[in-house]
Amino acid sequence: MFKLAGLSLAALALSATAHADVSLKLGNTERVTRLFSYPNNCNVICFRNWTLEQTVEHYLTQSVQRDGYSDAKVLVKTDKGQLVADISGVPRSYEKPLAALLDAGDLAYNGASKLNADGKWAYSWNLFLPLGLALENRRSVELLHFPPDYSLTQAQDYLRSDTTDRWASLLTINGIPAEQTPGFQTIIDIAPIAAPSNAGKDLEGVYDYFKDYQATMVKNISVHASGIALPMVAFGTPVRNWIKQQYGPTVNVLSLVNISPSDGVKVPVLGSNHPSYIWYVADPASYTGKDAQAKADTAGLKVMGQDLSVACWQAAMGRDPESNPDIELKSCTQTWQVAQKEKTCELFYTSIRNLKTAQAVAKCASATIAPQLKQLKAPAPATALPPPPF
Template identity: 75%
Template sequence: MLKIAGLSLPLALATLTLSSLTMSTMAQANVDLKLGNTERVTQLFAYPNNCSVICFRNWTLEQTVEHYLTQSVKRDGYSTAKVKVKTTNNQLYASISGVPKGYDKPLTALLNAGDLAHQGASKLNADGKWSYSWYLFLPLGMALENRKSVELLHFPPDYSLTQAQDYLKSATTDRWATLLTANNIPADQTPGYQTIVDIAPIAAPATAGKDLEGVYGYFQDYQTTMVKQVSQNASGGALPMVAFGAPVRNWIKQQYGATVSVLGLAQISPSAGLNVPVLGSNHPSYIWYAADPANYNDDEAKADAAGLKVMGQDLSAACWQAGMGSKPGSDPAAQLKSCTQTWQVTQKEQTCEMFYTSVRKLTQEQAQAKCASAPVKSQLEQLKAPAPSMSAEAPPHI
């Protein structure tokens, strides 16, 4: 009789079937949890998300919570999960079906961290430093359990809350998702790689970066709690982290004593025994500034050269994130060396074409012709060289 791993075929098939049933059962549990009273849930879910005189989406508090929790379960891969939120005696309760037992724990941890963020925002307001155009906005709707990597960013743009009701819907996150897909992460799996912690949990206008520089200290308890929570996977292992932009890289230095430059590696320990590899990166939106001809006295060749370099750096960073996230335990330095070799040497033509199609908005054919031209081919040979100097310094928030 045929044997598999020492078992007879019928017994092996039975074992495999039992294993499949067990996994299926694990993903079909019913999880119930108390979210808190109406006041707490209103604060933590920024309710109402989009109302002035007229509501852009006229949802109840319960519908708003259901919306974000449904985003989370879908991004965790539980496509058949259902979320129902109800209010009883001024207390809100969530019932989630089709998820594993214990799924309530990371959600509870997120909301508890949110209480710390609200305390910080309240103190900020009491000190007269809160702006009328800001909204407290927690990283709602992202994967709570099946995370692959962590993105440390500055602050979410206001329209992610007021228009999209989706923390992962912005020019910044959309651009980075395309770079992850260019590094072989399927588009529907990129949310698992984009678990975000913003050092300022404030949805604000995209131009508010400089105004937010003085608020980080109000959120220290929230920041460190969130980094500790999200930088480990379900089994307690460390997840790779990408630190985007100068304010975030400076915060890493201040909080953990680790210096991390663009495409520089560091390691932080958010909690005892947890060693998290961190890669420094440009802010995803930095390329629009770096490639602006106005910063080079309208010299388009210099602007293109700078943009090409940033594109190579960004693709390399996304490659590192994709590789480390898809193969836990990989060597961070070896992964980074491989990625920079890929996008700044081996596939520099593809780097060039992506710059001209995504930033300069050329067609694929136009981009290919541009990248085959002698001046640009010469620039591609300098992808690993220092970037051309700009006539104006980069904005401090990117």
């Protein structure tokens, strides 16, 4: 099993420990400014004209809310040149994961500084740590490539992107209430850089600059404070390749491996498509020939079945990390690629093709589509060009 001996799953539940006031020194103005990417959205005129203290309060409030502490309050102030976060209504231990995140952020800043010194930093990039996510009561971990720039500049919310929104919807389809999905979406991006959504190719050469940051984050985030290893999903080709480079195992879509971020710890990792990949493979423009639309539909259906299966596994393992990951994966693929293949088809046509439910049901029962549903596990048609590095 993927846990340390003698630990109970109950430790993952919201603690009944009496809540207290936590006071944490965040560092001097220079440190906090760079770790919180301040200002987030100013170009002469600020989209939101917040102070540094207000910006930090914003992200820390997101974290305590996503950790389930709905009554918690955050106040950030400057005292003798140091920024201090006073948080009420959380366990005394809450300062530990927050301090660990900021310490890892220093490593990310060092990597970004070296990247810039080597002339490889782009003018449109911003250092962006995974701020505002669940720090303590996380249920699973998502390994991704990089955050889109608008998550920082427009939303000021690490979980506000087309990628994370789509994946949250798949978790909800698999039984996770919408208000609980943030607990399943604690993200580690191997490139902690907010960049334009099409910047994947440009970021391929930067990963080694962030080795210390990456290793520290995976070690810290993949294991709950109770000692139980959390399920992890590796999204997209760059991330799956990175897993192989850093930890050894080859990770394909729907392949399950273990990694060991630290001695004695085994973390189950499931390979996945990038959440945005479906929009590429389901686009007729990605194919040639008169049957481009048919190829796009076929590929989109297969990817939808894969994505639903991964989200199903993530939901099941997040609810109970002591479950058998192999059994859960077999159950999930059987559900979405076989037993509920018609539902998989319907969800593809409603969420990707934007058909109404009745139209999607009719489409999935048609003579051209219905036979394909028996082949959801088969390889998808090849696109005319290799997909971009999501």
